[in-house]
Amino acid sequence: MPGGEITPDKLIVIGEVAKDFGLYTKITGGQRIDLFGARVEQLPLIWKRLVDAGMESGQAYGKSLRTVKSCVGSTWCRFGVQDSVGMAIALELRYRGLRAPHKLKLGVSGCARECAEARGKDVGVIATDKGWNLYVGGNGGFTPRHAQLLAEDLDDDTLVQTIDRFFMYYIRTADRLQRTAVWMEELEGGLKHLQEVLIADSLGIGADLDAAMARHVDSYSDEWADVLGDPVKLARFSSFVNATDYPDPDLLYVAERGQKRPATPEEKQAVLIAGPALQVRP
Ligand code: SF4
Known part of the structure; x- marks a missing residue:
């Protein structure tokens, strides 16, 4: 969804x-x-x-895009300055199924109040009066990190192109099971290097990264x-x-709070629950 x-x-x-x-x-x-x-x-x-x-x-099982969390944005919130739901849907449909060194999470907030907690994601997008601020390299987990500001006040197309390049550069250069935050820490030049490569195209690989993402989008099923x-x-x-x-x-399952959950080894000895109706029999 x-x-x-x-x-x-x-x-x-x-x-x-x-x-x-x-x-x-x-x-x-x-x-x-x-x-x-x-x-x-x-x-x-x-x-x-x-x-x-x-x-x-929803690809929840893969090292791939998981979710793009969003707030209701300008459509339903009086503080919103951009359509964060519309952007979140566009990003999820673009990157769904994208296999990567580790799972990828995104967030899109409709204003600086940050209700979608976008700065805790690998890619965080926060609306501004002029467009979108793009943050990269955040995560929760064992070592929580806030994402860092990569670029400010981007229009829709430039935002998407910069995220395309960020993901493809990460996918091509990160170690397996290395999340974006650790990858950025170990990247020589860090955030500044990313800005040079992804925005100024200092390595001349921008078109190649764009084409690689286009192939992913075209081949999704x-x-x-x-x-x-x-x-x-x-x-x-x-x-x-x-x-x-x-x-x-x-x-085997047991009933809890009106639903079923897996039985513990001890419960498996004592209680069996069969079928959707959760009938309990000794
Ligand atoms: S981040 Fe801003 S636009 Fe989104 S729900 Fe919160 S206050 Fe509203």
Whole structure:
């Protein structure tokens, strides 16, 4: 759900899927909805219903773009000076599926009050009266870091092009599992070097980085839909290769706060819960 936007109809489909398959449901900090507790053979059935309703894989499993968090911006907030939701959606649709050395998170705030906490992201965008300020190299996690100001008052196109180049330069030069903050710390020249390469094109690689991102955007496809359309990939979705209709009996759940959660080893000995209705039997 790019931008955290969801129509009532899609929300109803998500709720129906969660009920029908007995899934644990939680709103995430990345402005999405977690659905936990499906068995592997249920995934294609769940994905089909979500894909048919106009949704797609959120790539939450990859070293890739995760979410683009946003506030409501100028559309709904009296302080907003730019459409932060519109920009967040454009960025998420552009970078979805982009594989990288580590996960990538973005944030877009509609004014300097920073309700989207964009400076805690790998790429943070904060609206100004004249355009957008671009911050890079922030993260939460073990060692939280605030992103640093890379460029000020960018128009939409220049903002997107600068983020394109930042991501592609990072993807091509960072070590595996190195997040943007650590990569920037170890980069000779640090922020100043990035400004020279990405904005002044001091290495003459700007057009190459732009073309690489264009190839990514052009080649994107939804991985759920890809699986649903490929019998070979679909065949992998069974708990047991030699008993495809047999669900994994080791997956047991207990009820908590009106939903299910995985049973602890001790609980597995004592309580079994089966099926979406969460019937408890000793
Ligand atoms: S960051 Fe600014 S525009 Fe966005 S919700 Fe907060 S006050 Fe409103």
